[in-house]
Amino acid sequence: MPIEYSNHEVQSRWGRPARYSFAKRAGGNEELAILLPGQGYTLDAPLLHYAERAALEAGCDVLGVEYGFQSNRSSIVSGDFPAIVDEVAGALERLAPPDQYKRCVFIGKSMGTAILCEVSERLVLPVKNHIFLTPLRATISFIRQAENAIVIVGDRDPLFGAADVEQISGFPNVKLEVVAGGDHSLEIEGDITASLDILHRVTHLCKTFCDSLL
DSSP states (O other): OOEEEEEEEEEETTEEEEEEEEEEETTOOSEEEEEEOOSSOOTTSHHHHHHHHHHHHTTOEEEEOOOHHHHTTOOOOGGGHHHHHHHHHHHHHHHSOTTTOSEEEEEEETHHHHHHHHHHHHOOSOEEEEEEESOOGGGHHHHHHOSEEEEEEETTOTTSOHHHHHHHTTOTTEEEEEETTOOTTSOOTTOHHHHHHHHHHHHHHHHHHHHTTO
16 A cells, blocks of 8 residues: 655744654554654654654554754753643644544654653553653653553663663563663664664564554
């Protein structure tokens, strides 16, 4: 079934509109993946680019989020977080109405995992599945309560250390993948071959997770 690609402008307090990308199968679909990037890790960065490809191959429509501050190349502070969440939640309510999809998965990277937690509590969308790529420590309580989640983190990630990994290990609802030598970008500094191997592994994990939704 052919895939239709479109872009949608979302008004932002930071100035120029953000642009959300949407890949939809012609004729309708029941599965949707929503990509939530990191603060400086945008949709075209490797992990999210291939997560999108994996979700599409698994049969999902894919909605990619761009934050208003990213569109405007603006810096942010911690006090801006509620406004970012409001912007994303409002956009998703408009672009992905709850009667359109039966199954949804959030795919968040870094700051996007924190936004994922907040937004999923506010939406009527049936979001019960979550992929956490290099999550932030603040998401631990949400991860432990999630109905179905996979967490992929490097063991050299300064934002999610061994003690954090221990807190979410052993829960039947959480599949945990710890990448040896992986940093916050799930790369190994100075070893491009090993970094590409990690990217291949993460892409496969995302594809398998999205496949399980069908």
